[in-house]
Amino acid sequence: GENVEQHPSTLSVQEGDSAVIKCTYSDSASNYFPWYKQELGKRPQLIIDIRSNVGEKKDQRIAVTLNKTAKHFSLHITETQPEDSAVYFCAEPGAQKLVFGQGTRLTINP
């Protein structure tokens, strides 16, 4: 079945620096890869996603890159700000459901 490995589990960066979180997936037929952000005490919310027909997608300070050959995709956050502190989850579509990675706790240090 589908399996998603997410790294690192925790990440601490200085405000203004960049952060990168990587996920490796198992099903080469997967064609949709979302990223969710969960702030403390709140629900996970979709922040960006990518489909397999493109290699990169950007939305202001966040971007997602996809390498289908290596079966991994990454979240990039540039010019990090305190409000970027959260837990981030990647996911891979399974049969009628999403399979989530283990999550990355990102802390932005002032």
Place this chain on the structure above:
Amino acid sequence: DVKVTQSSRYLVKRTGEKVFLECVQDMDHENMFWYRQDPGLGLRLIYFSYDVKMKEKGDIPEGYSVSREKKERFSLILESASTNQTSMYLCASKRGVGYTFGSGTRLTVV
């Protein structure tokens, strides 16, 4: 905007009690899901449903059951609560690929 509402934010129940967690969505979505979230383990799928009265086991269904009598409502049932079911429970619904999560129910079993 899709709304997914979980009836309780916090619950404290005793070992052996039967517990009902309720989830309601207002956008006529076919698919609904129950996940539990534990530190370091990410989001693990308990059960999901793709139509009224239909249910499918997820990755960790043991100790749980579900009910979907109406399209908008998906209930998670702990037949006999145990301390290892202390967790954050998240409901979600979707149409197409996009998930919308509820705010979560933090259940403590004592």
